[in-house]
Amino acid sequence: MSIPAIELQPAQLPPSCEALRREVRAFLAEELTAGRFAPACDNWLGGFDADFSRRLAARGWLGMTLPTEYGGHGRSALERYVVTEELLAVGAPVAAHWVGDRQTGASLLRYGSEEQKRYFLPRLASAEVFFAIGMSEPGSGSDLASVRTRGERVDGGWRLTGTKLWTSNAHHADWFFVLCRTAPLGEDRHAGLSQFIVDLRSPGITIRPVPILTGAHHFNEVVLEDVFVPDTHVLGEIGQGWKQVTSELAFERSGPERFMSTFPLLAEFLRVLGNAPDPHTATAVGELAAELWSLRQMSLSVAAALQRGEAPDVAAALVKDLGTRFESDVFERVRLLADTAPSLTARRHLDRLLAQAILHSPGFTLRGGTNEILRGVVARALGLR
Amino acid sequence: MSDDMRQMLLDTLLPVLADHCTAERVQAAEAGGFDAGLWQVLDELGYPLAAVPEDAGGIGLGLADLCALLRLCGQHCAPVPLAESQLAAWLLARAGLDLPGGVLTLAVTTALQTLQPGATGLRLTTNLSRVASARHADGLVLLAEHAGARYVVRLTTDELGIEPGNNLAGEARDDVRIDTTVPPARYRRLTQGPDAAELEARAALLRAALMSGALQRVLQQSLDYARERRQFGRPLAAFQAIQQQLAILAAEVVAAAAAVDHAAVLAGHGPAPDAIAVAKVRSGKAAGIACRIAHQVHGAMGFTQEYSLQHATRRLWAWRDEAGSEAVWARRLGQHLAAAGADALWPLTTGSGAMAD
Numbered sequence: 001m002s003i004p005a006i007e008l009q010p011a012q013l014p015p016s017c018e019a020l021r022r023e024v025r026a027f028l029a030e031e032l033t034a035g036r037f038a039p040a041c042d043n044w045l046g047g048f049d050a051d052f053s054r055r056l057a058a059r060g061w062l063g064m065t066l067p068t069e070y071g072g073h074g075r076s077a078l079e080r081y082v083v084t085e086e087l088l089a090v091g092a093p094v095a096a097h098w099v100g101d102r103q104t105g106a107s108l109l110r111y112g113s114e115e116q117k118r119y120f121l122p123r124l125a126s127a128e129v130f131f132a133i134g135m136s137e138p139g140s141g142s143d144l145a146s147v148r149t150r151g152e153r154v155d156g157g158w159r160l161t162g163t164k165l166w167t168s169n170a171h172h173a174d175w176f177f178v179l180c181r182t183a184p185l186g187e188d189r190h191a192g193l194s195q196f197i198v199d200l201r202s203p204g205i206t207i208r209p210v211p212i213l214t215g216a217h218h219f220n221e222v223v224l225e226d227v228f229v230p231d232t233h234v235l236g237e238i239g240q241g242w243k244q245v246t247s248e249l250a251f252e253r254s255g256p257e258r259f260m261s262t263f264p265l266l267a268e269f270l271r272v273l274g275n276a277p278d279p280h281t282a283t284a285v286g287e288l289a290a291e292l293w294s295l296r297q298m299s300l301s302v303a304a305a306l307q308r309g310e311a312p313d314v315a316a317a318l319v320k321d322l323g324t325r326f327e328s329d330v331f332e333r334v335r336l337l338a339d340t341a342p343s344l345t346a347r348r349h350l351d352r353l354l355a356q357a358i359l360h361s362p363g364f365t366l367r368g369g370t371n372e373i374l375r376g377v378v379a380r381a382l383g384l385r
Numbered sequence: 386m387s388d389d390m391r392q393m394l395l396d397t398l399l400p401v402l403a404d405h406c407t408a409e410r411v412q413a414a415e416a417g418g419f420d421a422g423l424w425q426v427l428d429e430l431g432y433p434l435a436a437v438p439e440d441a442g443g444i445g446l447g448l449a450d451l452c453a454l455l456r457l458c459g460q461h462c463a464p465v466p467l468a469e470s471q472l473a474a475w476l477l478a479r480a481g482l483d484l485p486g487g488v489l490t491l492a493v494t495t496a497l498q499t500l501q502p503g504a505t506g507l508r509l510t511t512n513l514s515r516v517a518s519a520r521h522a523d524g525l526v527l528l529a530e531h532a533g534a535r536y537v538v539r540l541t542t543d544e545l546g547i548e549p550g551n552n553l554a555g556e557a558r559d560d561v562r563i564d565t566t567v568p569p570a571r572y573r574r575l576t577q578g579p580d581a582a583e584l585e586a587r588a589a590l591l592r593a594a595l596m597s598g599a600l601q602r603v604l605q606q607s608l609d610y611a612r613e614r615r616q617f618g619r620p621l622a623a624f625q626a627i628q629q630q631l632a633i634l635a636a637e638v639v640a641a642a643a644a645v646d647h648a649a650v651l652a653g654h655g656p657a658p659d660a661i662a663v664a665k666v667r668s669g670k671a672a673g674i675a676c677r678i679a680h681q682v683h684g685a686m687g688f689t690q691e692y693s694l695q696h697a698t699r700r701l702w703a704w705r706d707e708a709g710s711e712a713v714w715a716r717r718l719g720q721h722l723a724a725a726g727a728d729a730l731w732p733l734t735t736g737s738g739a740m741a742d
Binding site (some may be wrong): 002003006007008010012021023089107150177219248263266267268269270271275277279281282283284285286287289291293294295296297298301315318321322350372374375376378382383384385 | 398419535579601604605608611612622623625627628629631632633635639640642644646647650659660661663666667670711712713714715718719720722723724726727728730734735
């Protein structure tokens with residue numbers, strides 16, 4: 001009666017991870033004591049701090065799973081998991097390196113040319129270059145295969161024309177992977193797509209801010225007008241873009257940031273609450289913790305499957321659906337239990353965290369695949385479509 | 386316990402359950418709340434003594450393996466008090482008391498029962514609520530205290546005044562009056578072993594394991610039905626609205642299983658009240674969501690006694706309130722976390738994945 005596609009093998013972190021965890025905790029405590037960053041909800045989107053990323057890189061905590069020959073650290077996916085969850089738990093400003101560290105490095109390692117790997121991977125691991133994602137477009141959100149940005153063959157390379165949208169931190173990042181159509185749309189709509197590694201400072205690129213609900217500038221519209229990309233910057237194979245981008249999504253969807261975006265709020269709520277809450281509030285805290293701990297076990301199982309070289313994309317979709325809903329549950333419960341007026345300018349930390357969580361929340365269940373798309377992935381695995 | 390041995394126990398149990406737990410037999414058991422035929426087969430195969438150490442005549446299964454067995458029982462809605470009997474036998478063995486054979490049941494209470502000195506043994510006077518299958522049991526085991534020490538006590542049928550009752554699934558949950566003097570052969574001081582809280586946690590874990598099995602059953606039955614049933618010229622499964630609901634149902638089933646699996650592994654290495662709280666809370670939450678979706682997908686058919694979905698959904702509705710509801714376990718977990726303080730929340734979260742050894 002079991003359904004293998006959605007089955008998760010229980011996973012435990014190896015004891016070797018605990019020494020690493022202690023190092024990361026000590027580093028973060030030191031950073032916090034020195035006031036070098038302000039913890040915030042969803043700071044893996046909003047907290048672009050290149051210096052912070054470089055301090056992490058100096059400790060060997062970027063590009064951890066990349067081979068040492070490419071400037072990486074040859075560590076396991078589970079060790080990387082420990083570092084990422086520690087960073088998320090304190091709401092650290094990790095946006096600068098997040099995309100590169102999470103998915104770009106893995107994609108380059110799998111599909112990149114030797115030259116690309118030698119150039120980009122060491123710079124990624126040392127936080128010298130930062131990456132953004134060039135997937136969505138004004139007319140292509142959930143229906144990613146419908147992208148209309150096109151690449152035309154020219155002497156020595158390709159010319160890209162089109163518009164990418166919701167490109168987080170494109171105004172700070174150095175490079176992005178552009179998914180575009182290099183052959184006309186045919187019967188197989190997943191064919192004819194390709195990925196290019198594009199310098200965001202290339203001639204022909206215009207980056208316009210698209211402020212989010214907090215008023216902050218994280219999103220951008222990136223317009224490409226006849227942007228020349230040399231052949232050396234094709235990622236993988238021309239025409240294999242769909243397969244490549246799908247494997248990139250497995251990394252994009254599976255991490256602890258898919259249930260921890262509002263963890264700093266939960267921790268701060270506990271601080272405000274004190275040691276002896278009323279039974280009703282204690283029950284709510286216990287319910288949230290039960291969900292958090294279950295999600296973490298599921299997420300660890302997905303990470304362990306990735307480490308074993310499996311492709312747990314269905315399980316990752318399922319966990320992301322649950323996890324992103326939990327992120328909103330946290331503030332919906334906390335706002336009714338705390339005496340609060342959420343505001344970005346409030347003096348009290350709890351009220352600011354609550355405001356960040358609420359105003360960032362529409363993104364939780366949209367980015368990296370909407371929850372409806374994710375359930376479609378699960379439904380297919382269940383044999384329903 | 387080797388993986389082969391574990392697999393053999395599961396492989397042996399599966400056809401037994403498949404043979405005996407037909408919809409008709411499960412429904413028929415509701416009249417008395419017990420399927421004696423199934424019990425006899427399970428008893429012959431030694432499953433009631435699964436948790437008893439091998440040197441005491443059992444199979445010596447750890448909690449993780451026990452949970453795997455009970456998950457199968459939950460999937461099949463097996464109408465026997467196997468979990469209670471296993472826990473009761475384990476407790477008797479822990480105390481070094483004789484294992485009488487037959488059906489055992491267990492009284493799990495938040496506070497220990499109090500024993501008084503008597504002329505020929507220890508006196509016990511108490512009222513117990515909703516004891517599983519008390520009317521079918523050959524013995525009732527409980528944890529009690531006397532003179533500052535913990536005791537395991539076994540009561541026999543003639544000592545039990547039974548007021549029959551049923552849970553939502555028609556399983557026997559009887560109130561029991563006890564006013565007796567227990568002879569020394571049937572009580573034993575417990576020097577090493579569970580206190581009331583630990584026994585309660587074990588009972589909750591086993592209940593959660595049964596629930597995770599019933600949840601799998603509810604998912605499978607809903608998937609099958611959605612593929613078979615046609616409306617508007619298409620199978621229900623072809624409708625996105627249905628696909629989305631079934632994906633949510635599947636996620637609940639996976640979440641509950643993950644929480645139970647984890648708690649079972651941890652509890653096998655030492656007391657794990659937080660992980661068990663998470664397992665019971667998560668299973669209980671999943672039960673509510675899963676039953677709602679499953680019944681919605683099944684339409685009026687699932688609302689009838691004739692159709693077997695109800696065997697699993699009514700058990701889930703009953704079991705989520707047994708061995709401590711979500712509220713009970715969430716409150717304990719929340720109180721623990723609040724007492725530990727905000728700075729401990731994250732270390733406890735990561736520590737919740739670590740084992741004692």
